[in-house]
Amino acid sequence: MLSLLSKASSLLKGKTTMTENGEQNIRSDGDDESTELVGEIYDIIRSIKDPEKPESLEQLDVVYEDGVTVKHRGNDEYIIRIEFMPTVPHCSLATLIGLCLRVKLERTLPQKFKLDIYIKKGTHSTEDEINKQINDKERIAAAMENPNLQQLVETCIEERD
Numbered sequence: 001m002l003s004l005l006s007k008a009s010s011l012l013k014g015k016t017t018m019t020e021n022g023e024q025n026i027r028s029d030g031d032d033e034s035t036e037l038v039g040e041i042y043d044i045i046r047s048i049k050d051p052e053k054p055e056s057l058e059q060l061d062v063v064y065e066d067g068v069t070v071k072h073r074g075n076d077e078y079i080i081r082i083e084f085m086p087t088v089p090h091c092s093l094a095t096l097i098g099l100c101l102r103v104k105l106e107r108t109l110p111q112k113f114k115l116d117i118y119i120k121k122g123t124h125s126t127e128d129e130i131n132k133q134i135n136d137k138e139r140i141a142a143a144m145e146n147p148n149l150q151q152l153v154e155t156c157i158e159e160r161d
Helices: 004-012 032-045 094-108 127-134 137-144 147-157
Strands: 016-018 024-026 068-074 077-084 113-119
Touching (some): 032 068, 094 147
Parallel strands (some): 077 113
C-alpha cells in the first residue's frame, strides 16, 4: 500500500476547499485522484468483521464510503472522520465497533493524523455517550488492556482471504 500522506500532497493541488476554520477538505467529487485517499481509508475499514455476525461492517451497511472524510490541516497533518451506523438503535456492541475501527486505522495509517469516530446522528439511543467513549484516548487504552476485549478486537480486525 502506498503511503497515504505522500499521496495526499498531490491530491491537494486544486482539489480542496477551505472550511470556515481554515481547514482544507479533500473532496470526493468523482475525480479519481481526489477520491483515492478517502477510498483507501474506506478499504481499510470495510472488511472489519461484525462482533456478532459473520458479515463485515460493509456488508451490514454499518460503514459506507460517504461516511469517511479527510481534512488537511497543513504540514502533512490530517483529520480523518469516520461515521458509522449501527444496525439497530439499541446496538449493545456499538462501542466495540468503534473500538475496532479505531484500532485498525491507528495500526494501518501514518502517524500525522487525528482520528474522529462517530455514530451517525440519530441512529443510536446513546450515541453521545458512545461517541465520547470511542474518542477518549484513556478509555481506549484501558479497554485494550483487557485481554478478553483485546482478543475480540483482534478477531474482528484480522484480514481474511
